[in-house]
Amino acid sequence: MTDPPGRRAEIGDVLLDVRNISLSFGGVKALSDISFDVREHEIRAIIGPNGAGKSSMLNCINGVYQPQQGEIRLRGEDMGRFSPRHRQRRMAERGVARTFQNLALFKGMSVLDNIMAGRGLHMKRNLLWQALRLGPALHEEIEHREQVERLIDFLEIQPYRHTPVGGLPYGLQKRVDLGRALAMEPRVLLLDEPMAGMNVEEKQDMCRFILDVNDEFGTTIVLIEHDMGVVMDISDRVVVLDYGRKIGDGTPDEVRASEEVVRAYLGPGH
Numbered sequence: 001m002t003d004p005p006g007r008r009a010e011i012g013d014v015l016l017d018v019r020n021i022s023l024s025f026g027g028v029k030a031l032s033d034i035s036f037d038v039r040e041h042e043i044r045a046i047i048g049p050n051g052a053g054k055s056s057m058l059n060c061i062n063g064v065y066q067p068q069q070g071e072i073r074l075r076g077e078d079m080g081r082f083s084p085r086h087r088q089r090r091m092a093e094r095g096v097a098r099t100f101q102n103l104a105l106f107k108g109m110s111v112l113d114n115i116m117a118g119r120g121l122h123m124k125r126n127l128l129w130q131a132l133r134l135g136p137a138l139h140e141e142i143e144h145r146e147q148v149e150r151l152i153d154f155l156e157i158q159p160y161r162h163t164p165v166g167g168l169p170y171g172l173q174k175r176v177d178l179g180r181a182l183a184m185e186p187r188v189l190l191l192d193e194p195m196a197g198m199n200v201e202e203k204q205d206m207c208r209f210i211l212d213v214n215d216e217f218g219t220t221i222v223l224i225e226h227d228m229g230v231v232m233d234i235s236d237r238v239v240v241l242d243y244g245r246k247i248g249d250g251t252p253d254e255v256r257a258s259e260e261v262v263r264a265y266l267g268p269g270h
């Protein structure tokens, strides 16, 4: 579907290390002893059938779920030592951002304001200063605004800058959602089905933007995706989950060659 990545920043050391993660909801074992790593600048896909545990895995990584076992290390730091309340913020401060399967945008707000909302973590002045738009708060807002305008140009959504997000086609809303996550200047971007519900053209655009984010900003990307054409085209390595177990891990070619993965998920012909 797209050209293979025209290699960008060298893939580096392990940035995110997932070790022996197990997560249950009552009697449902969503994840059983899952381990894998993600290297700096890598595009890493998580695939598997419905209910395999993919979203749960992302929720463990960004601190929404607390696994009963195992640890998640971000640049060597064990995230399990933070309380659930602090863990999410800590992950965000350490540069982990995510988009959601079901869009979580403010539909009545403009594209610009939605992306600006993603800058929250970088805003130093408190809300009162910002509301009054005085002195340092005004300077700060101008700086953030410039940053957001650059993102809007990058994502080619200039014509919609002031349009309420709810009125945009779905593919563009997903692009705004990506913009909002990028406004956090993440080092690791978690994308939950970024191409779901898109037509072919919208998927091609989204693939191009994901590759450009990885290439131009050096952002490490972990994505869940069901479109195998996309996954095999843009990923450096792929983790395969099935019923909460890891059944495959490797390059797209290695995963495609695995009998267990073909049997459980891909089917013959991939």
Ligand SMILES: Nc1ncnc2c1ncn2[C@@H]1O[C@H](COP(=O)(O)OP(=O)(O)OP(=O)(O)O)[C@@H](O)[C@H]1O
Residues within 6 Å of the ligand: 025, 028, 029, 030, 048, 049, 050, 051, 052, 053, 054, 055, 056, 057
């Ligand atoms: N908050 C929750 N409460 C109870 N069970 C949950 C919860 N979240 C996930 N599960 C269960 O955990 C298992 C894994 O679900 P998860 O959503 O992680 O799978 P998935 O691979 O992302 O699926 P899909 O591709 O359909 O999005 C499923 O059996 C699901 O019903």
